[in-house]
Amino acid sequence: MQTRREIYKSIKEIPREEYLAAGTGLCSGCCGLLALRLFHKALGPQTIFINAAGCLTLLAVFPFSPFRSSWLYTAMGSAPAGAQGVRDALDMLIAKGRLAKSEDLKVVVVTGDGAAHGIGLQATLAAIHRGLDFYYLCYDNEAFANTGFQTSPASPFGSRSGTTPATAATPAGHTRRKQDLFELWRAARPAYVGTVSPAHPLDFLDKVARASRLPGPKLFVSLAPCPAGWGIEPAESVAVAKLAVDTGVWPLKEARNGTVVHTMVPRQFRPVGEYLQRQARYAHLFAPTPQEQILRRLQADVDRYWKRCDAASVTRVV
């Protein structure tokens, strides 16, 4: 099932223009980079990216930038405030006739989940509260990946990381559930909030294009399988992203002015175990002995999510 696509209806309609040059210093198979590439295609070239410390900070390293558009690295905690400054400056310069309207830019915050969920959340909620006209892309690799993969509030229950090792005393690895960034953002009432996946480019681009019609804060969180941190082959990262949707682990949804709608619902959910088994960060759940209780809980969490969904939010079908 999927909602009606309004702008991008076929894969052929995805812009061929590449605004992000190849050959960056990022890991091969990085889905954060793929998400940014898709995001940029939807936004077009008149764009400035405001970045917080994370993997994607390594895109622009002196004296090179892979962008045809503009880039400003700020700090880990305050990229949305940087977006505020750029937006306000552009508005004032245009209002005072010192910059032509045609020189305007779309202002986009790009951060990882570490910055989005914690140190940068205050600045984000404040920007939403002010109604800042901006975009926010969080590439969610479910950990502090750039520092070598430590647990972030976005890390899922049962995964292991550098700070939540799986040991005899801590057999689950990470014992907290993933913090719900979509709902945290939605509570602040932005114009648009959506989840996206690099495995579903049409859903992704259509959401960005539809959101861009709305003034105000437009926020996106993309699941971003991380080969190095998740323990998957670079060539498999998109397939793993697809499995996350097919198993119901990563619901694709959006909220325009607060109302949640699921945009792609699998006709039949695949078992969560299929998704987990592909990733070394969950290997301790399967060997040496399967941890059935933890695996059942992970499946139950997904089942409960979909059971509790407002029926109206999952029934809009093309």
Added chain:
Amino acid sequence: MRELLTGNAAAAWGARLAEVDYVPAYAITPQTEIIETLAQWIARGDMAARLVTLDSEHSMLTAAGAAAATGARVFTASSSQGLLYGLEMLYTVAGWRVPFVLVNVSRALAAPITLEPDHNDVLAARDTGFLQIHTETCQEVVDSVLMAYRLAEHPDVHLPVLVNLDGFYLSFTREPVELPAVEAVREFLPLYSPAHARFSASHAMAQGVAVFGGSAYAFFKYQMQLAAEAALGAHDAVAGDFCDAFGRCYGAVEAYRLDDAERVIVMCGSFSTVGKAEVARLRAHGERIGLLRLRLIRPFPHQEIAWLLTGRRSVAVIDQNISIGKGGILFAEVASALAGAAPPLLSFVTGLGGRRFRPGEFDLIAAALHQAEQEGGSAEPHLLFTNSEYHQLREMMRIAHGNGSGDQAPARRNRTSGR
């Protein structure tokens, strides 16, 4: 126009007369009157600017730097805990080389928490890359804000400027202030139109990018040091123009009854008013004493201070700050300025961003010490950097830009292995 203004109102008038485009704000005592005053003027339409209240000083300084990086003229203000909360961004935005003016209304730091001033807050920003002007009177506040924009936007400088006034003693003290006409200010301070840092659709830029390796890091930090050194000369020129335009003249330092003084008191800020009164009183009792007020603390006017203090019988530095475990911060700074007197002292900078020592550098340091014993020392730092590092960076820039002239980092002065 002559008005009775508090120090805070004088700071707000500085921003108004500079016709700033943007004011990111966050409330904190004793600075709040500045942003309230600006908010009222903007709401009434007296100022064509946008004021936005942020969620913290960290965000406020980020927004200020980002707006300046886009090409707007920006004003902001803070105090004390707020300045320190934003400290990460002071370093960051100064490194962006974007000019704007930050007024700090000095207030001592917790713990214990208090409201009254000292200079530990502003001196915590000492090493960030912000230039610092320390004011004594309400008149000097408005004048310094206007001069600060000219200095920050000077093409040889391109660094943000912090104008400091003491909380309570100046922020809430009313003094008669001569306000210049906006037309005269426009002539002194033309519209900001940056060539080096701006964002627009037809002018894509990457700003604030990462560097790998100590050489690249040190290169940009040295550029900032050289720009700050250039700000000494730029300040003289700007203050000269200001003097011509408005009849009020300011130096990097202020010499008060120094001509025949055998003993000198060194201090800064509003408490200097007290110091001057005490000097006058002591002089009436036959003491040949004078006062040196430090106005420009970054860049530090080493030579002028050395010139004014050398040959005196004794010097007392009154510090309104304490570096726990060391003592007065400005004492150490003034002592360093006197390194040329005796004994000879020299300063070397290296190791920034992990930059390694290069062969021959310790020989150079030893040779410089021998030379200083004959010719006298100097407090200005020797910046260690080799020709090969420099050429490597230029080559990288040439490749990146496809030509020989990178507009991102022009080398104004190359120093190989010290000065």
